Amino acid sequence: MTGFALGAEQEEWCGQLRALAADRLRPLADKGExxxxxxxxxxxxxxxxxxxxxxxxxxxxxxxxxxxxxxxCTEAETALALQGLGAHPVLGSGTPEQRARWLPEVRAGRAVAAFALSEPGAGSDAAALALEAVRDTGSAVDGGGGGGGGGGGGWRLSGEKCWISNAPEADFYTVFARTGEGPAAKGVTAFLVPADRPGLSGEPLDMLSPHPIGRLSFDGVPVGPQDLLGEPGRGFKVAMDTLNRFRPSVGAFAVGMARAALDATLAYTAGRRAFGGVLGDLQAVGHRVAEMATRTEAARLLVYAAAGAYDAGSPDVPRRSAMAKLLATETAQYVVDHAVQLHGAVALQRGHLLEHLYREVRAPRIYEGASEVQRTIIAKELYR
Structure with a gap:
């Protein structure tokens, strides 16, 4: 691609994916609970x-x-993204044994992954984690699901995680806990914790979400050196590397929703007769749609630029990723909201595309770093 347009092959691939989502994946999503x-x-x-x-x-x-x-199909997109988010730390920081055990199953859609970072008191402030990993000096413990436990070289996890996507139904969790090598972010370690590990339990939360979101409780859950993702005390880097990788694509998720809402609005206002003509002939409507289209295009370009910077190994990836996630998710909220307004009551009917998007579009402004967190990241990077 150039800095401003996709190539013909990329455009063709995107068209095939949109058709695949509508024809093959949407029916499966509609059957889900x-x-x-x-x-x-x-x-x-x-x-x-x-x-x-x-x-x-x-x-x-x-x-x-x-x-x-x-x-x-937003449900298919979210299912795919959560697999990536939960398993990317295994790909980037896992041992050969961890990769061999879990990644083929994740890629096949047989094992469900989850990224367990947020806590009741540490959502946006990820460095303030309270889940504690205490050195286990007792005898070795068979942790199940691929090992784990003490023998003097392991830890016991105690505490809670909250608002974890795919919990409590995931087959394994990428878990971030405080091991205390240093203050704040310097004392966090990442672990791969299978769902059947003793002491690990969870419960679903009743959320505005089509996929599961839950709370996890850790009651002395045993983990050993073989469960480490990366090095002790370097877990915050594992988390940030994952988030920097996925933040531009959260923006892409938002752009996809915005483009769907925009196209639906163009079709509706071009055919809906009112006041002696069609809605699209009214200047107020035309100008509103023009603003929606312009903001969507700006968000799309910023997302692509951030992704290109990541692929090029640019040092300003954190700033670009934060900008892309911020603008795209805020834009999608604006576009979907105005699409509903231009459709009127019909868009509020259960099952309407825009009723669905109106519920889906709100969460991306919060997860993987709320808009306020993105602004803080951008400011820090600018003043660095």
Missing amino acids: PGRVNRPLLAALGELGLLERVFTSGALELCLLRESLAYG
Whole structure:
């Protein structure tokens, strides 16, 4: 691609993905139960090779994938993204044994991954984690699901995680806990914790979300050196590397929703007769749609630029990723809201595309760093 347009092959691929989302994935999503993992949908994403793309694509290709799926089926996009978010630390920081055990299952859609960072008192302030990892000096413990436990070289996890996507139904969790090598972010370690590990339990939360979100409780959960993701005390870097990788593509998810809302609005206002003509002929309507389109295009370009910077190894990735996530998610909220306004009451009917998007579009302004956090990151990077 150039700095301003996709190539012909990329445009064709995106079109194929949008059609695939609408024709193959949307029917599976519609059969899913809200608040539960849709395993048939995950299996289809695996069979189609789309989960494999999450781990083999560059950041730009990942953005195109997420944007195109979001246009046709937000549930499929979210299922795919959560697999990537939960398993990317395994890909980037896991041992050969961890990768061999879990990544083929994730890519096939057979194992469900989850990224367990947020806590009741540490959502946006990720460095303030309270989940404690205490050195285990007792005898070795068979942790199940691939090992774990003491022998003097392990830890016991105690505390809570909250607002964790795919919890409590995930098969394994990337968990960030305080091991105390240093203050704040310097004392956080990342672990791979299988769901069947003793002392680990969870409960679903009743959230405005089509996928499960839950709370996890750790009651002396045993983990050992073989469960480490990276080095002790370097877990915050594992978390930030993952978030920097995925933040531009959260923006792409938002752009996909905005483009779907915009296209629906163009079609509706071009055909809806009112006041002696069609809605699109009214200057107030035309100007509103023009603003929606301009903001969507600006967000799309910023997302692609951030992804390109990540692929190029640019040092300003944190700033660009934060800008892309901020603008795209705020833009999608604006576009979907105005699309609903221009459609009127019909858009509020249960099952209407815009009723669905209106519920879906709110969460991305919060997760993986709320808009306020993105502004803080941008400011710090500018003054660095």
